[in-house]
Amino acid sequence: MSKLVKDMIVHDYTLKFGDMTEMAVISIRGVEANDTNEIRDALRQKDIKLTVIRNNLARTMFMDTALDGLREVLSGPNALAYGAESVVDVARELVELLKKFPGIELKGAILDGDLYEGEAGVVALSKFPTRDEALGQVVQLVLSPAQNLVAGIVGPGSSLAGIVKTIEEKLEKGESIAKVG
DSSP states (O other): OOHHHHHHHHHHHHHHHTTOOOEEEEEOTTSOHHHHHHHHHHHHHTTEEEEEEOHHHHHHHHTTSTTGGGGGGOOSSEEEEEESSOHHHHHHHHHHHHHHOTTOEEEEEEETTEEEEHHHHHHHHHTSOOHHHHHHHHHHHHHHHHHHHHHHHHHHHHHHHHHHHHHHHHHHHTOOOOOOO
């Protein structure tokens, strides 16, 4: 391949992946062609893209970018999986597909500059909360002291209201109320 063609491919990679900070690397070498189409279709439905790359050219493009850590896992035939809300969603979908297509090799993923290497790393990443789940957890943490405060204020008030209601019912029936000492 001529230098001009290589430069064009690196330029294409830069346009496609230049602003990305997270993605996964997989190998689909052990997967049959029809299954590969099924995998691509399943990923497309989740808004995840799969791009087969040339390792040396991708290493050149990844150098000094947020994806630099992926250079370590680029050996053999590889494809980049990216898209969805975050790489956590991508990892979750890849782990699910791995159950149906054991020929998929999970090589690694990168999130916030941290490399999650191999199948164990991608599986661990798939267990992280997504951005929306993390925001929900933060909101819950922020609101829980307020909920405790409201429960503390309402709790004695509802107990007092119950006592007053009991006294009222007894007085309406003409029963006497015993003095508590």
